[in-house]
Amino acid sequence: MTGLLAAAAVLTAPRWLPARVVALRRRVFEGVNGDHAITFPNAEFGPDRFLEVYGHPAANGRSRGAGLSDLFWYWLSPGPEVHQEHLEEGPRYDDAARTTRALLAGPADALSAAAARCAGRVLDERAGGRATLVRLRDLMAPVWAEYFYELVFGEPCPRAARDLIVGHADDVASALKCTGLRHPARRARLTRYLARRVAAGDVRRPLPASLSPAERVHYLQGTLFTTGVVQMSEAMAHLLLVLAQHPEVAARLAADPDDDRYFAHVLDETFRLYPLFGIAHRVTTGDIALDERTTLPAGSVLCFSYPDYHASGHDRPEVFDPDRWDRVPARAAHHIPFGVAANRPCPAWRLSPLALRAATGEVLRRVTLHSTAGHTRSLPNRGPCLLVRVGEPLPPRRLAVLGALLRLRDRWEDVWRSVVQLVLGTVMVLHARRLRLAERYFDTRDDRGCPVPHRPPHTQETPE
Template sequence: MVITRLRNWVFARVNGDEGIPVPGDLVGIDEFRRVYEHPAANGRSRGAALSDLFWYWLAPGPHVHQEHLEPGEQYRDVARTTRHVLARVPVEELAERCAARVLDGRRGLVRLRDLMMPIWAEFYYEVVFGTRCPREARDLIVANADDVVTALKCTGLRHMKRRARLTRYLLARLNDVPHHLPSSLSRIEQAWYLQGTFFNTAVVQSSEAMAHLLLVLAERPRDLDEAMDEAFRRFPLFGIAHRITSADVPLESGRTIPRGSVLCFNYPEYHRAGLEPIPFGVTGNRPCPARVHAPAAMRVVAREVLARYDLYSSATHTRPLPNRGPCVLVPRPGREPLALLVFMRVRDRWEDTWRGLVQLVLGSYMVWDARRVKLCQRHFGG
């Protein structure tokens, strides 16, 4: 918890005096959502030192990642493409097939995030290519997504050669994509677009969300929709999300957020206030393109898990989930695995003692290295 708070403090202040924490002294918790959905809070990368860090974590091709494109025609082109790719997905049928292929035969002590990644790798491969995912592609996607999220959690350094293997695979398969890809992008940028949007963000966020949902269900049996609402509220997928204002933003207090300000939205603090969760952003300002089909797919995957297993966990459950969600899968009907739960608790506490130090050291190094290579600043400055 201390490490999490320190990370959020660092993210909110990487931009120095220009970074405005929300909520904070200027913007109260009651104006969080109004400012978040303001049309002028639409910048994403240019002008924020924090962008260098996120570009560093999401490389290669962060300049064409939909989450980090600046507003304008290219953003609209890419966003339209993503919506088109997702529009005709048979979500429930596809999620059921992918979950069944990965889950069958699994049992015992697992890490839920690791268990979920192959499911979503297959799911989004079929979304993009329209055919069943071969094992080679699944392994490349999982290795890429795991490397990205491990770096984001500061539990390991990034490995660009590992990510480049997926880039080369996608570049060689572009002609097999049965969708119109953004015409404003070159071929290598189209490969990076697929990698960043579907095989980084979509796979990572879906796996994280499912791990949180299943851990909530492991705490006690409950209605699936209730559990999903609780998971989104207690464990938001974003810690700090930043935006750059393209115009002045007036506040109810009479004060103004100046144009060019970097707003650092603190999701956990917003949710702790008991306000309505916004797990997929807001409709009027850069919404998540998966906001409709992601919850439906998650429900199906959760039902597939619960139809096969009872879930038990004694591990620490926090929003960053650096332990990757330890859990015991007991084929139904079964008994509570008391010995495994004792082992899990001891192992999890032991891992926590050194993991925090690892995160602090590696996170500090990556902040320094990101500021050194300046991926975002060099892109816009060149």
Template sequence: MTAAEWGWIAALAAVSAAASVPYWLPKAVVALRVRVFALVNGDEGIAVPGDRVGVEDFQRLYSDPAANGRSRGAALSDLFWYWLAPGPQVHQEHLEPGPRYDDVARTTRGTLARLRRDEWADLVARCADRELDRLAAARRPGRAREVRLRDVMMPLWAAVYYEVVFGEPCPDEARDLIAASAADVASALKCTSLRHMGRRDRLTGYLRARLASGAAPPRLPAALDEAEQVYYLQGTYFTTAVVQMSEATAHLLLALAARPDLQRRLREDPDDTGLMDRVIDETLRVYPLFGVAHRITSADIALGEGAIPAGSVLLFNYPAFHHSGAPDAAVFDPDRWLRDHAGQLRHIPFGIGANRPCPARAVAPPTLRVAARSVLRRYALATAAG
């Protein structure tokens, strides 16, 4: 084969790869990220499922009382602390088991439970309308505008959780500070950017001033000092909540953008909450928010004829678990929830109940529904990503 012919083949391969990027790149990036997480922990890192632990033992191992360590002894924790600074040492998900964690977790549950379901729906609808009005006002007549879904959603959820915490509408200054800090965390988590601590420090300073002025939530964790309480608010509500809800909404809207038939069905019967709930469940199953969750074993855990030794770092791979158990498990099909019992599907979008489940697990799905419906009332969604 001549050099010219090889050149044409290389060019064709490059064009084919570029044209198919939307289809293969996300999976490749996720797989690489999971691999990096496993390598970070060296010999102590155990992928679940993986060579040593089958998918059938995933939930049992995750639920074991000895799979309870969060930070000490895991190199991966150092990486998360870098991503979540400032204040990762008091972030709810990285506190070790004990009275401090119990107090923080109880406070978070109480804060989220203060609003009734109808109050949550009203709050999210108001904040969504405000941000969508802002988006429409920024559009130039006759010109299309490219937006990043996550960047549109972050101000929305920043406003929502500010009002949840402080009990008053979110000022523009606070919304912008929260959204900028959350976006910085999300980009660092995705390994697409280094952190920019100045953005996060500005939010820390704002929250410190708010608490000093007496504008405190009804309850803060008593086990934390004043500086730690500021970090608790920033990490729990204005980082994790805003990042996760923004990513979840973006995943949901992108899934709908790729499926015009689902959009049509939702518009034809806007009161059909069952269909929207199935779409949300399927989005969280096929595109889980948690890539890998890690736990450090505090004691040996029996497994088959052997044991997982104390001090091991268990790397629970959510996509691998969700996409197992059925030949079409990786296929997006909301109507599978009409055919299959939920217990038959491998689906733990908010973690395991016995091991620090997401505190917003009762709040997230219904508020996602409200946000998505607000967008669908105004826009027809489309994507070239397939």
């Protein structure tokens, strides 16, 4: 009997084990901030108050005083202290934000053409056969590595530079999803490359003058070649995976590539179901009165849940339905794919839709997409998908067999991957807590990021 129960547990593991492990991982990460974090929306203050609190002038602290900051700085090293997302308010942030806007600016036609060009090169290189099995995030990472390289340096991206950027971005993304540990030496190779290019004056826009030479390199690496490449690769993987699993939507886009309105609806629905951020945390720099009985004191850690907010106020929120945006304007819905204007919206809010649309057009012009893999917001499986060359369809029976095998492989990978995520996530939480990167930084720096004369005890260990 024991043997039968054990066999049944093993055979049914894909149905129950991943969900159990996800719940355990959630408990681990909830413990990072202890009892000092407040998540919105919640039972008392629902989605109707979400934007009010998110956009409050006092909800503007980025890293100082949040237990989660040590973990995110750990994941985003090197140079998380000058990553635009983690810079505190002040001249250094203003300088970095101006530089980012300048690097991401340009005529819409030129930004779109560059995305199409980069996507076409990578697709011709990696998906040239009749049928190719890929991981969409891995397929798209070289596209956006080349794209952001062109935006930064104003020239085509050499293969060696692309490999450095992709290796770094993949290392960050894998650590964030707890599917792999960090590899600081791999990240440092890109740092050294960028340092040489910055020293040679190759960047097409001036870098923030308020940052030191080393900080300028870290700003460039973190903002453009970490967040830019990772987030656009994730966005494109989500978009292509929904097209693979909703062929009628893909067919409509392919049949009318100039239909900007329908593509916007597809993109809005993709970001609604699969927001790129799970939780955004902020630290209050002043008191926030919620009502006559409740005030959030300065120093409170606020966690804003994008998935919970995006799921509220919609009919059948679990269903992918681009046509819902014909009935509800995006601005009137619970929908903030690029954050909120009152609290540092994503600097790529204009560029991203243009570039994603152009790259998607290149994909649909070349291949049809097919996938039976699981699709979750965090996308730890990196989006398994079969690409079939346009005009050379596979026989339906063969396609069905490949789909069944893909689904079976993905479900069993999910069992092993969920255990790996639990173990590695716990290891990294504990390591980040020991290193205390953010806490140490703010113990030894003033509000402008300048060193203070006194260095507290127990900080002799080098963080990296």
